[in-house]
Amino acid sequence: MSAPTHTRYLPTAAAAASRRPAAAGANARLHWWALALPALAFGLLLLLLAGSAESHAAVGEASALLQVTEQLLRVVG
Numbered sequence: 001m002s003a004p005t006h007t008r009y010l011p012t013a014a015a016a017a018s019r020r021p022a023a024a025g026a027n028a029r030l031h032w033w034a035l036a037l038p039a040l041a042f043g044l045l046l047l048l049l050a051g052s053a054e055s056h057a058a059v060g061e062a063s064a065l066l067q068v069t070e071q072l073l074r075v076v077g
Helices: 013-019 032-055 064-076
Strands: none
Touching: 032 064
16 A cells, blocks of 8 residues: 655745845854854864873873864964
8 A cells, every 4th residue: 555645845946036035145144053063073072182191191291282282283374
């Protein structure tokens, strides 16, 4: 026995453009999570890398956070 199917209405491009103007350039808006999630992931990964120095005794070395920051600056700069 087959299930009933429903067709989905797809408006034409002209009809869609007249209802909602396209945002471009500075007028384009992002959702809050589009910026918050990557920033949160970056911060958590940075803390994970910095916390890995506690797993072995590093005598006389700079803090892991400082090392990671220096590496990032070398890569970016």
